[in-house]
Amino acid sequence: MKTFLETVLAEADYQPVRLLKILRAVQAQYRHIPETAIDILTDKLNIPRTQIIAVVEFYSFLHATPQGRYDLLFSDSITDRMQNKENLLSYAAETLKVKVGKVRKDERVSLNNTSCTGMCDQGPAGLINGYPLPRLDRAKIDTIAALIEQELPLKDWPAALFQVEETLHKPGLMLTQPFSNGDAIKATFKRGLTETLAEVDLSNLRGRGGAGFKTALKWRTCAIQAATPRYVICNADEGEPGTFKDRMLLNLYADQVFEGMTLCAAIIGSTQGLVYLRAEYLFLYEKLQQVLQNRRDQGLLGTTILGHEGFDFDIEIRMGAGAYICGEASAQIESLEGKPGIPRTKPPNSVICGYLRKPTVVDNVETFFATTHIAIKGGQWFADVGTPQSTGSKLLSISGDCARPGIYEYPFGTRISEILSDCGAEEVMGLQIGGPSGTFISNRELERTLAFEDLSSAGSFMVFNKTRNIFDIVQNFTEFFAHESCGFCAPCRVGTSLLKNQLNKIIEGHGSAVDMEKLSEICLIVKNFSHCGLGETAANPILTTLASYPELYLEQLKRSGFSPGFNLDATLAIARHLTQRDDSAAHLSQQVEN
């Protein structure tokens, strides 16, 4: 192990900020992070072992105990569930003779759920040893099971199993722009750096990651900070369930994203860029490395970029390890520093005090992509599209009940009904716009528009038809937030789990009117008192569906005069297990008979 770790450490230049990279390599090699590895890393990196353990326990794809040689995960987004995922998961468990959440005795295979893997347009999807398995079905599970039993190395598996498709149904303003490498950098220098920033300002571009902060203002604030070095970070931790447009951009338009980072670097005066790529997009890693190398070869990265003396900039890709919260800028910075992804306290904002406590611009993949075209075409070109408050166009990842799931590009201000008609959605019951942290709208609200000032979305757009049960959706989202809460602050740490339990109680029919009051009460505490955006939005699925369909919640409430507020029979399960009994006298009925 020592030799292996020496190699891994050397590749990471012995830098504690690259702890995730190091631990990912250890995980891939030993299928967990062994104690001895922790000992060695503590010593070699000169960091407390508590930091290493905290990181291992924080990220879903790092483990303290060995996983199977084939680690099979099922994406647990609501759209996967709508495509028969639960059934397939049971089938996989049966076929592979392994329980969900367990490792098979021979350690050949482990099976579990994982948060949305960004394949909602081609679900139900899975991951095996980190690589995507889109469009799973029984036949594919049979094939996969056979390959596992043969212990065939993953690289020899049929490539078709891993084939990710990028379906561009409706390219718009940006996706249809012609582009050659270097165009935006050349345009930037020709016009001048200050002038290009003025164009970004004129475009009124707002961050595409969800918060909608004005990009030019962020860049300008960063540029005027006295502290150096300054950093450019591309947030490619597209974790919001139902979003996959950044996957497409990185897969097909990576040069245009990297070029946006490069011109940002020129404007703010940065020499180092980082891409934080979500673990689920491991399949893009090598490809992106190749794109970066090509750009270096073309003089678009490295020193004296395109002959501009003093303009040096390069980009490093760092992988996440499975944590939704790392999409939050300051949590992402913590993660990039080799720590658990816990959002920082603000002020100060990361623009002023970001990566390594230096001024940092963190922008979404799509934001950088947009700035590339703004640099070429000018700000007015962009500002002419959309609404005054939400200029330009927006990429949507459309999934769920529609004939044509995939990527669509719309000018801001487009009506939801028009989008639904384009993607072939019929008999719509409701939509989730912006993912679980966004807004649920019912079919009575389809004339609303896509815009920061109305329905804002970082890209997720899920359609539900009338056969869907609203509680399946809310339950999935609420469980997601409880699972992904970083646990830093009390209201979110405890509140999201309380919400999950309280919602289940009502859905299972054990709730009374008081329980509805308690549900609303917890929602408001979590929403109003949490430390970051995750907590602020974690109650949205309940709050927005409660607003649209109060009658459905009320129907779940019990009508009987009295019955216990929890499942009596379920609480006896442990006693039955211990006494090895399962006769009728070992069960309790829920209704108390008089």
Place this chain on the structure above:
Amino acid sequence: MSGTLTIDDQTIPFSDGQTIIEAARTAGVYIPHLCHRPGFTPHGSCKLCTVKVNGRTCSACTFPAAEGQKVINNSEELQEARLRITQMLFVEGNHFCPTCEKSGNCELQAVGYHLNMLDNHFPHFYAHRKVDASHPDILIDHNRCIFCNLCVRASRESDGKDVFGIAGRGIHKRLIVNSPTGQLKDSNISVEDCAVQVCPTGAILVKRTGYKTPIGGRIYDQHPISTIACKKKEADTT
């Protein structure tokens, strides 16, 4: 820079670099808190000190005081939320005040009294947590840990040791010890360390000191936390 701000219509002074909670404390205004302790890096995790600053919700322990701020601290809405958050902490762990040695000296309990907490309100999690009694002088009862991070900070900032850390995610958070076995006896902690004294609950206790002060004669048996907290000096750990 220094100046004045108002908390619930009372004008109080602040000095350069002070947070709202520190300005308040200096002026004798109590803002409930558990993860804050003067002298340590502010953490902002318990959220009990949440106040409204010019209409915006902020943690008083991390938010810088500034000229002319209008701070709302003692509103019905905030007190109600603080009560609920305190109750969340009670149901998250396993807190049995009548049998806890810290009773009467416990800040969690005292905050509960201050907020007029009469029940736990939420269903208990009945978390499975362990006791680490390995150390000859110090006991950790994980059942009572509220993840305030004070022992982590005290060990790092005051003792220069890094004995503690917080691991896990979400409701699975846990306090961990920096030793090869994970047990306290194998760490370099010593009973004189600030980290041992700083716990606001009964999660970290010094052995063989139990009940030296009888129940009834303890800190918060005598005075409510609202008066005690304001008298504390920087890095005063008791």
